[in-house]
Amino acid sequence: MSTDTGFYSIIDYTADGFDTQQELVEAFAEIQEQWVRFYPGYSSSRFHVSTDGTRVYNIVRWRSEADYRNFVENSDTDGRMAAIEKALEGLSGKAEARMTGAPTYTVVREIGPGPKRLDS
Numbered sequence: 483m484s485t486d487t488g489f490y491s492i493i494d495y496t497a498d499g500f501d502t503q504q505e506l507v508e509a510f511a512e513i514q515e516q517w518v519r520f521y522p523g524y525s526s527s528r529f530h531v532s533t534d535g536t537r538v539y540n541i542v543r544w545r546s547e548a549d550y551r552n553f554v555e556n557s558d559t560d561g562r563m564a565a566i567e568k569a570l571e572g573l574s575g576k577a578e579a580r581m582t583g584a585p586t587y588t589v590v591r592e593i594g595p596g597p598k599r600l601d602s
Contacts, residue, residue: 488525489547490587493540494580500535502575507531509569510540517562518542523549538577550586 493510497503507529514527525543532538544550570577 488589489544489550490589491542491544491550492581492585492587493542494585495538495540495577496580497531497536497538497577498575502573502577503531503535503538505573505575506538506569506577509572510538510566513562513565513569514540514542517557517565518553521549521553521557523552537580547586547588
């Protein structure tokens with residue numbers, strides 16, 4: 483198995499139900515398409531919703547930390563943040579950010595499929 487050396491920004495929101503989750507996913511997908519996806523090193527954006535309707539995770543994969551830093555330094559952060567605020571105001575329900583600081587991560591270990599380990 484190859485080791486994933488990508489760099490990730492993980493955006494974490496609470497939501498007040500399934501409808502709000504779906505609206506938030508659609509709004510953030512639009513933000514990715516209009517503000518993020520064309521930057522060098524952007525790989526993908528995956529959206530995960532909790533099965534109880536209370537959480538949304540947007541996992542944005544970058545080829546490297548340098549690519550992410552280039553995005554942070556050269557993108558229109560004020561415009562993107564205004565678009566996020568507008569999206570949040572347009573939801574029929576309530577959603578709130580749960581991350582603090584820079585929500586960025588690197589992969590340090592991965593366990594893939596394989597046979598059951600037999601301990602002595």
